[in-house]
């Protein structure tokens with residue numbers, strides 16, 4: 157149970173830096189607001205890892221879990237139709253069966269000690285695939301250094317999920333180096349400036365009716381169900397995981413058009429079984445039929461939802477648009493934590509599980 161009576165931001169209070177700081181002992185808010193700097197620093201860090209151009213005709217596999225895997229999925233979404241080779245994200249103990257010496261495997265683990273990612277690193281070695289590592293250290297960095305595998309070094313001190321910009325940029329840059337996509341270096345730099353404007357628009361200094369605060373208050377007390385489509389599908393998953401880990405509550409995600417073929421029917425009975433809210437993540441550049449579906453779907457479920465929102469990406473390039481809704485979701489999850497009176501930082505239950513598994 158949270159000590160919400162003591163520290164939660166109450167209805168009439170503003171969601172300000174000071175009120176959020178009451179619950180946010182490790183300044184997760186500060187890490188979210190620093191997203192623009194993380195984008196720029198990440199570019200510099202990839203460059204400093206001095207990697208050769210490693211042409212891998214079979215494409216790129218990003219192996220990681222949780223907050224370390226999401227960067228690969230966001231990078232793939234940002235590359236969209238510009239990806240010239242397969243880009244695949246694996247969140248498991250193994251690599252796809254088609255991995256060959258012509259595949260680049262990027263092993264992404266913030267801690268460097270995640271057992272699934274370590275297993276993928278070893279499988280990639282056994283298969284003779286090209287490897288790159290992005291991490292702060294741990295066993296993964298040790299093994300990579302011993303094997304002469306390039307390491308993209310990350311700064312320490314974050315929750316792994318707060319390093320999302322680093323993981324996304326690393327995946328984008330490695331995709332370019334291995335020939336799976338174009339180099340987006342200058343777009344990433346422009347994205348950092350664009351994101352700074354959004355930080356001002358949605359951050360804690362923004363008015364109480366600004367978008368991130370409005371959405372957090374709107375979904376409070378419900379189970380949010382986040383829907384994406386195409387470019388926004390992994391962003392919907394990011395929202396889900398950030399609400400799970402920061403606000404410590406259930407949240408689910410799904411994608412269109414698939415959800416129109418099943419989940420839509422489930423919404424009919426939503427009020428019989430609980431309190432659910434809906435958030436649709438639209439892309440300003442989405443296929444017109446997908447846009448039409450999203451509008452219609454929202455209209456059809458709104459009456460059965462505690463609250464419902466349709467939010468659109470902001471920006472010109474695909475990377476700007478991806479990062480815009482990642483920022484919005486990260487802010488919503490921190491504001492929601494503050495409204496619920498829970499510390500968004502530590503996730504002891506995740507550690508507990510890892511420790512219990514290590515005993516077996």
Ligand code: F6R
Pocket residue numbers: 221222223224225264265266267268269270273315316317318401503506
């Ligand atoms: C914690 C978090 C988790 C971790 C995951 C894998 O903030 O987001 O989802 O990312 O447990 O650990 P790492 O990232 O260290 O490989």
